[in-house]
Amino acid sequence: MPQRTRIVRPVSHSLSPPRPAAGLAGIRLSQRAPLAWAIPGIVLCLLFHYVAVVAGAWYAFTDWNGLSAPSFIGLANFVEILGNRNALGALVNTLLLASVFVVGCNVVGLGLAIGLHRTLRSRFALRSLFFAPVVMSPLAVAYIWQFILDARGPLNAMLGNLGLRSLQKVWLGDPNIALWSVCLVMIWQFSGLCMAFYLAGLQSIPVELDEAASVDGATASRRFWRITFPLLAPAATVSISMTTILGLRAFDQVMALTRGGPGFASETLATAIFKETFVNGRFGYGAAFALILTVLILLVSAVQLAVLRAREKRL
Amino acid sequence: MESTRYRPLAAVREVLFILLALVWCIPFYYLAIVAVKPDMEVFTAPMSFPSTIVLGNFAEAWRGTGGVGLGEALLNSVIVTVGTVSLLIFLGSLTAYVIARNTQRIGGLLYVFFVVGIILPYQMAIVPLFSSLRSLGLVGNQIGMIVLFTGLLLPMAVFLYAGFMRALPHDYEEAAQVDGAGRGKIFFRIVFPLLRPVTATVAIMTGMIVWNDFFLQLIFLNGSSAQTLPVAMYGFVGEFTARWNMVFAAVCISIAPILAFYLFAQRRFMQGFTGGIKS
Numbered sequence: 001m002p003q004r005t006r007i008v009r010p011v012s013h014s015l016s017p018p019r020p021a022a023g024l025a026g027i028r029l030s031q032r033a034p035l036a037w038a039i040p041g042i043v044l045c046l047l048f049h050y051v052a053v054v055a056g057a058w059y060a061f062t063d064w065n066g067l068s069a070p071s072f073i074g075l076a077n078f079v080e081i082l083g084n085r086n087a088l089g090a091l092v093n094t095l096l097l098a099s100v101f102v103v104g105c106n107v108v109g110l111g112l113a114i115g116l117h118r119t120l121r122s123r124f125a126l127r128s129l130f131f132a133p134v135v136m137s138p139l140a141v142a143y144i145w146q147f148i149l150d151a152r153g154p155l156n157a158m159l160g161n162l163g164l165r166s167l168q169k170v171w172l173g174d175p176n177i178a179l180w181s182v183c184l185v186m187i188w189q190f191s192g193l194c195m196a197f198y199l200a201g202l203q204s205i206p207v208e209l210d211e212a213a214s215v216d217g218a219t220a221s222r223r224f225w226r227i228t229f230p231l232l233a234p235a236a237t238v239s240i241s242m243t244t245i246l247g248l249r250a251f252d253q254v255m256a257l258t259r260g261g262p263g264f265a266s267e268t269l270a271t272a273i274f275k276e277t278f279v280n281g282r283f284g285y286g287a288a289f290a291l292i293l294t295v296l297i298l299l300v301s302a303v304q305l306a307v308l309r310a311r312e313k314r315l
Numbered sequence: 316m317e318s319t320r321y322r323p324l325a326a327v328r329e330v331l332f333i334l335l336a337l338v339w340c341i342p343f344y345y346l347a348i349v350a351v352k353p354d355m356e357v358f359t360a361p362m363s364f365p366s367t368i369v370l371g372n373f374a375e376a377w378r379g380t381g382g383v384g385l386g387e388a389l390l391n392s393v394i395v396t397v398g399t400v401s402l403l404i405f406l407g408s409l410t411a412y413v414i415a416r417n418t419q420r421i422g423g424l425l426y427v428f429f430v431v432g433i434i435l436p437y438q439m440a441i442v443p444l445f446s447s448l449r450s451l452g453l454v455g456n457q458i459g460m461i462v463l464f465t466g467l468l469l470p471m472a473v474f475l476y477a478g479f480m481r482a483l484p485h486d487y488e489e490a491a492q493v494d495g496a497g498r499g500k501i502f503f504r505i506v507f508p509l510l511r512p513v514t515a516t517v518a519i520m521t522g523m524i525v526w527n528d529f530f531l532q533l534i535f536l537n538g539s540s541a542q543t544l545p546v547a548m549y550g551f552v553g554e555f556t557a558r559w560n561m562v563f564a565a566v567c568i569s570i571a572p573i574l575a576f577y578l579f580a581q582r583r584f585m586q587g588f589t590g591g592i593k594s
Contacts, residue, residue: 032488032498033416038425041410041469048466049432052440052447059442066446115332119325126336128581135577135584137527139545140566143552144342147349147559152358154345188342193588200589238589249438252529256549270438270530277442278534287442294439 057294059287066283077288086264090272091292097183097268098247104187105243106236109194114224116195117202127199131192138189142256145185146172149257175265178258182266186253190246194239201235202228237308241301248297269293350563357559369560376564379551385568388547391457391536395543396525398461399468400518406465407472407517408510412502414473415480426477432470440467445534455539463535464528468521475520479513480506519580520587526573544569 060077064070081087112130116123133141148155149171156168171181205228213223251270254260260267260275269289277286349357350372352365378384414425444463445454453459483506491505529545536546548565555561577584 032492032501033413034498035413035417035421038410038413041406041473042425042428044406044466044469045429045432045473048440048444048463049435049437049470052443053435055443056439056441115328120329120332122329122333126332127585129336130339131581131585132574132577134588135523135527135573136570137529137545137573139527139529139548140570141342143548143562143566144346147563148342148345150358154362157362188339196585196589255529255533256552273438273441274530274534278445283442283446287439290438290442294436297436298434 053294056287057291059284060291062284062287064284064287065281066277070284073284077285078292080285081288081292086267087272087289089264090267090269090289093179093266094248094250094268094270094293094296097179097186097250098244100180100183101186101190101247101250102240102243104183105190105194106239108187108191109196109239110198110232112191112195113198113202114228117199127195130195133189134193134196136189138186138252139256141189142185142253145181145188146257149181149185172258173262175262178262179266182250182253182257185257186247186250189253190243194243197235197239197242198232201232205231233308233312237305237312240308241304244300244304245297248293248300269296346563346566349559350567352560354558354560372560372564373568376551376561376568379547385544385547385551385565388542388544389568391541392526392543392545394457395460395464396522398457399464399525400522402461402465403468403472403521404514404517406469407476408507408514409502410469411473411476411480412506414477415483416485429470429473429477433474437467441531441534448535454535456541460532460535460541460543463531464521464525467531468524472517472521475513475517476510479510483509515580515583516587516590519576519583522576523573523584 059070061072061074062070063073063076116127116130120126147153150156151170151173155171159165159167169177172178209227209231210223213227218226249270250268251274254266254268254271255274258266260271269292273286273289273293275286276282276289280286348365351368351370352372353367353369356363356365377386379386379388410425410429414422414429416422417425444466448454448459448463451459453462487505487509488501491501496504527545529549532543532546533549536542537550542550548569551565552562
């Protein structure tokens, strides 16, 4: 079976000019696949992405309740968000959660990738195991952890058995801890994803580089920091961007573990969108949250991509 | 590959990683034992093995309570996932074929059009999509869910297919054309079968996203009779608070299909995510 590497090789000869416009039979290539065949796909993409996003952005400036006709109210929704401590809290929580999640996931994932790259005999089995949570439903994962983190659950029981009673916490019910418990669960689930990205990066580094440096007498740590780490830059770019989006969008885990509570202690922008729009029926106000999240994702991704790509070039 | 020899240090590393993996697996251990525990033992002995194995938990979870049972929810999830993936394979491959085989400028522009569609965050689109699908009577049923997922995931399918097709030689199509095959026949009989590897990737990636999604299914199906697994499970936990054995039996039922697929095609799952890095 052809390998998937064929897909990613940047071959685009069909688009570049030198390709003759006529096939063997003298029929033009573009006629073999008439544009009309793409119309259903184009219409779907246009409606579900372009039109819907523009319409959603427009609702953010209205007082729409989902039923009566929306009326334009300018920036009132955003002013309300800025003046509401809980709403601002959701923004801050989203940023905190995403930052710690990205760092945690990438550090753990990089560690796993380096450990499981070569040498170990059990590496294939272990890779599959660490990656398994990635394919599972975040909701299901969150429920497993809700039990583990329950005040009467196994984590506290284990701490008690080890004589560490002082470390026992109400992991999901303490406003100072709840957000970090959610973060821990997300790191457990997605470290395997970062591992896969870094493994793909490691596999693209030629062994000869490492060997040459080794022959020249470079120590293992020196080889890692001077050769491997810089060459992992493209993998890091993908891994960091991907986890950032996952972190900023955090919804399932929060809803399942804490429903944004206690109070608003672990509310994120995504849960705020859901609650304001579909629980409180404030479609316009919810859309304002969505616009903030959208701008945040685009802004952070753009800055990150610029910085990481510049880093790739420098290294 | 085997340039690094297996030294004693590696053995130590091997043991450490296996220990770490065991710790990493603790949640799976709890999932397995709590799902078959009797009610009384869930919290009295959270870490221990069940005294008797209660498979009845699965039967009870399967029937559910009052609302939709898990059996019905599982069927709904299968319908939505299979429907969406089939439509995506059909529309995605056809659209990408046009893009990849178009030598004029419009081919390149269409490609960009779909790539931008991937980048535009769907959160912003939810409110308008919800209200328009509601007015079309497509909220709260499987067809609406299939339409929604197809629309949202189409750019990704087109992107994956187009990347593959651009690297696909034209020779087969040209030979078929010489033999007098029509356009439809060339695509469905010659090109489509050649796309098998990327079709597998598209099916795995989009199937997994649809199966695991909770946000959209909660919004579009909550309280309806077409509840899928994640929505049913969410309601289920609300009703069965404190009956963790019941909840875990439900969790097992919901992740079993995807884990089975994963065991069967691990490499494809990983490559589906990391395909972009290797170039």
